[in-house]
Each structure stands twice: as structure tokens, then as C-alpha cells.
Amino acid sequence: MKTKIFLFGISGKMGKSVLECSFSHKNLEVVGGFDFVQSLTLPTFSHIKNVNINFDAIIDFSRPDTLDSVIALAEKTMKPVVIATTGFSDEQKKKIEVLSKKVPVFLSSNMSVGVNVLLKLVSEASKYLCSISDIEIIEKHHNQKVDAPSGTARMILDSIESSCSPPPCYGRVGHDALRQDNEIGVHAIRGGTIVGEHAVLFCMNDEVVSIKHEALSRKIFANGALKAADFLTEKKAGLYNMNDLIEVKNKQ
16 A cells, blocks of 8 residues: 655645656655645645645645644644755744654655765764864755755754864855854855755865765655655654664665
8 A cells, every 4th residue: 555645845846856756656655735836736735724635644845934834734634744844943943843742753954865974974074174174064056945054054064063063154255254263164055956065175284075965856855755754654753864764774
């Protein structure tokens, strides 16, 4: 029997990618979703109270201001939810934590396995290089991305801060923008149709260590979210992330 998916942001770029990728998953099926633009192929709702279809899990690829609707539907149906949206406020993150005490919640700012391996590499490199290097994070995305820096850049920052804790400096401008000895530079580039690129530079005297990930297609994020939804269907209430999914895959 297929796991039926309800998709928030079904008419958006990522929603369309999830729908396309779902066709190659024999045990998963998108049956409808939430959006303010009608999907051409599946039932689409703009109000939670009107949702009248059955599903097994929720995937959210929408916007932060849709979170209350995501939570309302998850609580109403007691179904697991994969949250792949970025740009949440601290208050919204607390709401997600509260939800995870009721239903399984998979939260990740990046659904790519490669990015999550990058985070592990950055954390390990920071242990050795943090005290002897200038650290810079550079992220690039398409010109329609609304939040900056990206959720993944913030995850990278957290990975570095697990080993050392210099304060972030978000971009530099002006004549007084000289780099401080104890800071992490974070820079956001927006242009064209760049899917997503993240690089971390550990800059020392006469040498640079660079760790980089480049997304060549939205499919890596869509497939990651679908795998996360499948993963959640057998879990108890709690807050899960890509590390949990990667560990399960490594044991198989």
C-alpha cells in the first residue's frame, strides 16, 4: 500500500518537483495539497477546514507564514509532518517543537544527503582550523529566494559553532568593514536560477581549505523530503532530522 502525501506549496517550484519525483517512488503518492494557486492535476485547498481527502503524511515546502496552517492540519489529523520550509522565527521554531510532542516531525533546512555530510565535514574541520583561520561562508541561490542567509548557511554556522563560537558578520560594507580577527563572515548571493551552492572557506596564511556543495537540481531536495515522509510513518512523536535518516540508511 502506498503512503499518501499531502503537500503544502503544491503549486510552487519545489512542490512541482516533489510531485514529479513522487512518480518514481513505488510506495509513495501525492494525493493533494495546500496552495493559493490551484494545482492542475490534484485537489488543492486554500483553507484547512476544506481539506476532505485522506493522507498518511504531510510535506511542507511553502513559506513561514503558512506554518500555522501546517500545524493545524497535523494536529487535526495527527499525521506526521516533514517541514522543509526555511526562514522561521524563534517563536515559530518553538511552535514546531510543541507540535513534535504530539506527532512525528522531521525538520531540516536542507533535505540533501550531500549537504548534511558537508555539515559533518565542516564540524570536524572546525575542531582543527577554527583557532588558526579566518572562516567565511558563501551561499548562492536563485533571485526568487526570500530569506537570507539561507537556512543551510545557518546550519553551517551552527556546525562551526559546535567547535568554536566566533560571532557571525553578515556581509561587509564601507570603509570600516575591515575583517575582525574573531568573526565568521556570512555572505548571500542572489541571481538567476541558481538552485543552491554553499561553500565554507578556512583561510590561513598561504593556504585555504574549502568545503563546498552545489545542488544541480531541485530533485535532491524533493527526493529527500519524500524519503523523510516514508521514514516518519513508522516513528513515534518527536523531532527528527537528516542525521536520523542517514543513520538508518547506513544500517540497512
